[in-house]
Amino acid sequence: MEEYAERLTVPWWLWLPGLGGAALLAAEIWMGSTGVRAWLPFAVLLPLAVAGLWWVGRIRVRVAGGELYVDDAHLPVRFVADVVPLDVSGRREVLGVGADPLAFVVQRPWIGGAVQVVLDDPADPTPYWVISSRHPTELAAAVLAARDAAAVGGASR
Incomplete structure (x- = not known):
């Protein structure tokens, strides 16, 4: 699904x-x-x-099967700590001077919105992902819903 x-x-x-x-x-x-x-x-x-x-313009962003896919990269949602929808100024701030060089960024300048996916994976040095999105609030809600569904499914096993 x-x-x-x-x-x-x-x-x-x-x-x-x-x-x-x-x-x-x-x-x-x-x-x-x-x-x-x-x-x-x-x-x-x-x-x-x-x-x-x-x-x-080939990049696809999708949330499916308990994972966030951005082009060829994928992230299991169980490692997501938080997701923050960003507008143009928020994206500029996150990608500005104080940006972490280890962050995973897929940014398209013609798309104003983005999401910041904060990670909680001790084995991964990547602190967060920043992904351009035309619908950042919907993407953030989908990632958080998938994370919550994965947590409930993992707890019941």
């Missing part, structure tokens, strides 16, 4: 400058030439720009 799922896609308005920049660079390379130089820059750079923008 999946409690929460989100994909950190690139918004449509960032595709415009990305593709525009690739087209401008292709036009610079073309510069009125004939033959292969007339079409090759467009055939190469525009698909590369599309692939790059898709790749940057």
Whole structure:
């Protein structure tokens, strides 16, 4: 059962400058030439720009099966001490000058919100995770609910 799922896609308005920049660079390379130089820059750079923008927005965040998944990383929720939803200023503060260098961070600048997942695992030196989210309160609630469900399930065994 999946409690929460989100994909950190690139918004449509960032595709415009990305593709525009690739087209401008292709036009610079073309510069009125004939033959292969007339079409090759467009055939190469525009698909590369599309692939790059898709790749940057591929990150998935989900809570399922008692774990928090962020792209390829996963965290069993039993190690979660607390989850704090962050707005833009809170995210800036957590990732600012006082940030712990051992923290696990998946941050997308075009997404304003984030969550800070404080860990309680003596075997792991990572103090917390900071994960961008368009819906930080829902993500925080899903992680805490999964943690509480895992604690109840673990206590009854």
